[in-house]
Amino acid sequence: MSGVFSPTRAKIKERTLRTDKWWIQPAITFGVLLSFVIYATFRAFEGANYYKDHLISPFYSPCLSEACLPEATILGWTPVSAEIFNFALSPALIILIFPLGFRMTCYYYRKSYYRSFWMSPPACAVAEPHKKYTGETRFPLIIQNSHRYFFYAGLVLNVILTYDAVISFKNPEGEWGHMSVGSLVLLVSSTLLWFYSASCHSCRHTIGGRLKNFSRHPVRYKLWSWVSVLNHSHQQFAWYSLAGVAFADIYVRQVATGAWTNFYFF
Amino acid sequence: MARKINLRIWRGDATDGGLQDVQVEANEGEVVLDVIHRVQATQMGDLAVRWNCKAGKCGSCSMEINGKPRLACMTQVAAYGDETITVTPLRAFPVIKDLVADVSFNYKKAMEIPAFEPPKELVPGEARMQQIDVERSQEFRKCIECFLCQDVCHVVRDHEENKKSFAGPRFFIRIAELDMHPLDTLKNRKRTAQEEHGLGMCNITKCCTEVCPEHIKITDNAIIPMKERVADIKYDPVRWLGSKIRKREGIV
Numbered sequence: 001m002s003g004v005f006s007p008t009r010a011k012i013k014e015r016t017l018r019t020d021k022w023w024i025q026p027a028i029t030f031g032v033l034l035s036f037v038i039y040a041t042f043r044a045f046e047g048a049n050y051y052k053d054h055l056i057s058p059f060y061s062p063c064l065s066e067a068c069l070p071e072a073t074i075l076g077w078t079p080v081s082a083e084i085f086n087f088a089l090s091p092a093l094i095i096l097i098f099p100l101g102f103r104m105t106c107y108y109y110r111k112s113y114y115r116s117f118w119m120s121p122p123a124c125a126v127a128e129p130h131k132k133y134t135g136e137t138r139f140p141l142i143i144q145n146s147h148r149y150f151f152y153a154g155l156v157l158n159v160i161l162t163y164d165a166v167i168s169f170k171n172p173e174g175e176w177g178h179m180s181v182g183s184l185v186l187l188v189s190s191t192l193l194w195f196y197s198a199s200c201h202s203c204r205h206t207i208g209g210r211l212k213n214f215s216r217h218p219v220r221y222k223l224w225s226w227v228s229v230l231n232h233s234h235q236q237f238a239w240y241s242l243a244g245v246a247f248a249d250i251y252v253r254q255v256a257t258g259a260w261t262n263f264y265f266f
Numbered sequence: 267m268a269r270k271i272n273l274r275i276w277r278g279d280a281t282d283g284g285l286q287d288v289q290v291e292a293n294e295g296e297v298v299l300d301v302i303h304r305v306q307a308t309q310m311g312d313l314a315v316r317w318n319c320k321a322g323k324c325g326s327c328s329m330e331i332n333g334k335p336r337l338a339c340m341t342q343v344a345a346y347g348d349e350t351i352t353v354t355p356l357r358a359f360p361v362i363k364d365l366v367a368d369v370s371f372n373y374k375k376a377m378e379i380p381a382f383e384p385p386k387e388l389v390p391g392e393a394r395m396q397q398i399d400v401e402r403s404q405e406f407r408k409c410i411e412c413f414l415c416q417d418v419c420h421v422v423r424d425h426e427e428n429k430k431s432f433a434g435p436r437f438f439i440r441i442a443e444l445d446m447h448p449l450d451t452l453k454n455r456k457r458t459a460q461e462e463h464g465l466g467m468c469n470i471t472k473c474c475t476e477v478c479p480e481h482i483k484i485t486d487n488a489i490i491p492m493k494e495r496v497a498d499i500k501y502d503p504v505r506w507l508g509s510k511i512r513k514r515e516g517i518v
Contacts, residue, residue, distance in 0.1 A: 003424035008360035010276055010367075011283050017352050018333030107490050110470045121420040124473035125333055125357075133425045135467035142466070145493070145501035201486070205494035213448045215396040231486065 004127050015127040022123035026116035033113065036246060040096070043249060047090035049256040050249075053172040055182040057252040058189060058245050062160050065091040074160070098157055099245075102150035107201045108238045110144065148202040158197055161190040171264065180264045185251045189244035196241035199230035268293045271343060273301060275313065276354040279363050285352065292343045298351060299327050299338035302365070314364035322479055325412030329365050330354045335414040335477045358416065358423040371422075372413050375433045378463070379440050383452040399448040405487060406443040408480040409436065415474035415484060421467045432464035435474035435484050441465075442488035445495065460496045465489070 004012070016022070043059050050060035051072040063072040067082035068091050080094050103109050114120050121128040136144050165186040171178040197203060208224025211217055230237070254260035271292045274285045288309055292301050299317055306313045318326040320339045327338040332352050343351070359367040384393065415435040416422070422429050433441075441463065445455045459465045470493075474484045482488075498505045 002426050004357045006426045008280050009357055010355050010361040011278060012276065012285075012354060012357065016333045017330065017354065019349060019352075020332075107470050107485075111472050114469050114471055120469060121424065121471065121473070124418050124471075124476055125330065125335060125423075128420055128424045130424075133421060133428065133467070135421060135464075135469050137464075137466035141469075142501075145497045148494070148497065148502065201490045202494060205491060209491050210495060210498060212399075212446065214398040221398060 002131065016123075016125055018123070018125060022126055026119075026122050029112050029116040033116065036242060039246065043253070044092040044096055045090055047088070047092070049253045050092070052252065052256040053182075053262065054168050054170045054174070055180075055186065055252050055255060055262065056164050056167075057249045058161050058164070058186075059092045059096065059249045061164050062095060062157075063091045064094050065089060067091055074163075095157070098150060098153040102147075102154040103238070103242070105144050105147035105150055106238060107147070108235050147200075148206065151197065151200050151202040151206075154193075154197050154200075158190065158193050161186070161193060165190045177266075178264055179266055180262045182251060182255060182262045185248050189241075189248035192237065192241040192244040195230065196234075196237040198227060199232075199234040199237050201231065201234070203227055204231050271301065271346075271348075272350040273305065274350055274352040275302070275305065275310070275365070276352075277310070277313070277364050278361070280361055283361070283364075285354075287350075294344070296343050297339055298331055298336075298341045298343060298353065301343055301351075302338060302353065314362070314366045316366045323410055325410040325479075328356055328367075328369075328412045328414050328417065330357060330417075335417045337412060337414070337479050340479055356413070356417040358419070359413075369413050369416075371429060372411070372416055372434070372436065375437050375463075376440075378433065379437055380444075380452055380455065380458070382444055382447065382450055384449050385451055388449065393449055395448050402446045402487065403443040405482055406439040408482055409439060410480060411436065412479060414477040414479065418473040418477045419468075420471070420473070421464070421469075428464070428467060431462075432467050435468070435489065437463060438465060438468070438492060439482065439484055439488040442492050445492065456492070456495045456499050459492055460500060465492055465496060468493075 004015070040059065047067065050057040051069050056063065056072050060072065062074050064078060065080045065082055066078045067089070068078055070076060080089070083089060115122055119128055120130060120133065136142055165183065168183040168186045169179055170176055204224065204227045207227050208214070208217065208220040211220060214221035251260070255262045268291050270289050273288050273290050275288065277283055277286050288305055290301050290305050290309070299320060302313070302315055306315065316326050317339065318324040322337055322340040325337070328335065329338050330336070330353070331338065331341050332346065335356065338353070353365060355361045355365050356367040356369070359369050359371060362368050413436060419434055421432050422434060438459070441455060441459045444450045444452070468489055470485060470490065472485045475486070478484055
């Protein structure tokens, strides 16, 4: 008998005496994250329907495989073989480790999935079901300390996805100065990703949080203050940017399959 | 306007105990501590409850109300409507009697945290620093040591065995307060936070922040920044190399 049922503690047989619907939040998080994981897995392995008329899905950008459509690559650069050990490698699988790693090690998502998937704990003051707990002190969870490296990789991806959004301001003939619903979708998606990265706790630390004397670094202090403001909404940016990326991919896929027509404003 | 409310109070000690139902009068604007005192005065003369300021500043009346760690003096009865209000002692600590828990674990942990270490040459009264250098630490000074964060933290609440190696959120904000202080010179504060006080056990579920009556952003402003500082010295080879080349810890 451990935890709240330890011999010296008040003898209460319930795991929790909370009377509110504490399970709703983790249940919703579980449902949404699981849906995203299933959809992202399907798309990552699909290996098709990721490009149409200067619109490229964020799941497939940068497209680095020899299997990529030539127009979906960055200046034709395809350093990765289309097959590894006779296994046809979808271009998405090459790059998804970076956004996946960034979100898996994100301090906000950690809270979400520790609560909703691992139930450690499922909610505050609700006893967890595990007998032992070592937190993030051992492998594999000690890898969470690499969040800053995924943050740096995420910045590179943000630049590329912003480039994709800019490229989408072309019409199917390749002429600049045209805007479609797809351009808007990619622009919103990449902007949300910038907000998600800029509000990141590692960003806050790197930009000034590690300093002891702000007064000696007034510029970094100012930047830290701005990032701290964004950091208050990191949770919101995490969800909005996830939804933005998912919708951008769905939109490009629908356009690529011909199910939807990409409407041009001008 | 007075009305009758249903109250369930945990009564007992470390050997045995249980929840007892009582009906008690509650007046408009009263807090849970008021009705507990009325029960004590009219129905349970030997009911043990710890309290002091009744203003949310001493941290004495910490208990669990409908399963959530709260200050009884800051919890409005009206917030529960017609619902039965269940009050128990803090469930992360040994019970002494009724609503009083033994929180001495926290005082032992407090003694394990190395104290502030100013520069040796600094004469008392001569310390000078700018407001922007100390404002981060000042947030943590709002702590009233109610230990609700310690109570709700699942690392010790659900795992008694972790109490040996885990200081808890209250003391992580103490460590952060000192590590961020411009005049603190103790070198190994980050390393000991991880290796001796169990910072790595925290998995950022933010319950400590949710229950803090002083609204200190314990996780975002203390624990995560400390985890990042620990990553600087223990898990970031580039930073480690930089510190060796430039002979500094990156804390100027």
